Amino acid sequence: MQEPRAAISLAPGALRRRAAEGGRVPAGLGALSRRFARNRLALAGLVVLAAVVAAALLAPWLAPAPPFRTDFNNLLRPPGPGHPLGTDDLGRDLLSRVIFGARTSLAAGVISVGIAVAAGLPLGLLAGYYGGRLDDLLMRLTDAMLSFPLLVLALAVAAVLGAGLEKAMVAIGIVFMPGVIRLARGQVLSEREQQYVEAARATGASDARILWRHILPNVLSPLLVHASLSTAAAITAEAALSFLGLGTQPPTPSWGSMLNVAQAYLGTAPWMAFWPGLAIFCTVLALNLVGDGLREALDPRLR
């Protein structure tokens, strides 16, 4: 759990003082991106991820047809001219639906992890900093939450909230919270005893200031790694919920629910199952590559 300080220790003195003042190390960022750029797989992941984000943002301009337009003269058409990826059971253009599906998946991944971080980070910081009863309570609670298989808990929460994309995001966000709490707490525990925190306390800084200005910046880089890997898992989870019929509801284009429908046409229109699954796979792989690359860049000892 020494990742953030690995960058600082490269240049003692000035940087260390800077770290003690604000916690942020501008020079570390340059070294970080250089180390990241040397990892070709991570770069490839970043390129794919950028393409998916661009597809999501530019969907109305990129898609050859509106994702909801049905065409009953062109049902279940194989990939070919006019429909590069084929059409589905309602004659809708699959390429357009896959492109628009990127919006659903990325939104689901980012927002659910956002919920987990927004709720988990403050709890983890407080638990780690103050310890005591709050810490005990939160640790047993996260132990208990981590005892549920991720998808089972997400399903159970989704069952309570009901079907729908927004509800799936909340369900996944709740399920990812314990991971964030644990990570933030562990990081605070190791930072709390550092001399710079003691120094800040000696100058009369309040707890809030120490947490916000001194400890939080050191939690951010491992959190970034955790968040990128969690986003990959959250995208898979949303697709799984939609696949089971509990996430995004038709006709909204979502990779998971497209796969759900595709199951019935596996014998006649296998392309309906191929493309949305490939889209999930590539997006999740890209995020995992970026997350792993970030982790290795932050902690060069790993490779």
Next chain:
Amino acid sequence: MARFLLRRCLLTLPVLFFVSLIVFTLIALVPGDPARIMLGEEASPEALQALRREMGLDQPVVVRYLRWLEHIGRGDFGRSLRDRRPVLETLLQKLPVTLELAAASLLVAWAIAIPAGILAAWRQRTVVDYAATTVALAGISIPNFWLGIMLIYLLAVNLRWLPPSGYVEPWVDLGRNLRLMVMPSIVLGTGLAALVMRVLRSSMLEVLGADYVRTARAKGLGERLVVGRHALRNALIPVVTIMGLQLGGLLGGAVITETIFAVPGIGRLVVEAILTRDYPMVQGAVLFVALGVVVTNLLVDLGYAWLDPRIRYEAGP
């Protein structure tokens, strides 16, 4: 030793408490009147009243929780709303199916992960290592529902090598049972194989750098013996440690796998119970699964203390 065992068991109690609280709260949070949701809009007021009383909905929440806990303690998980059978009975009936699938998947996972993890660490920074780690990352990233559908398309629809889905008890027709288990266990084993391989690779790297491995090499032992006998034994410890995690992953993955391949296990039961709003069944199944993970974690830790004398003294909170 006894003190450690006792301590470890006692530490499980608060976790169990919170697990039960989460499961209870989840169902208590279902918006609206559960009795009305279960019986539908046109239910008579008498039937509603009767069901509310049966479910104890006329009592305060705390009383309901304690009563529920007491019932669970007696092995009474309530009754399914669909077929009125005791929830626990259905769970126990479906358990062997899921256990068979989990065991087969674990076998697939370890058969791939252990050789791959050893090779990747032993040949660190070579093509073998990069290939193994990349394939493992792909294995973690591939959505199991897509992998399952694609396998059905390839092996069942196209090549007709395997039946697409279904389940037969092994004592009825062992051959067909095994043929039906091939695809589900590959699908469920893939993600796990990737996880185990990554853990084994890094623990193997650590062990290969240890002094006793250098000693083994220095006294002239063959590389096969050093890696296979000396290093592997210790490198496997973390793989065993994450058994609870593996079981959790398997049970979570079983939800998807059993649904795709129409395997009548606990995973598919959870999905069906949720889709049909059979809340007592959801509650019972989710609790059952979580208890399985907690107990596995406890057994792993206890087994550890049994095997490794150092752990008893180092045991922290």
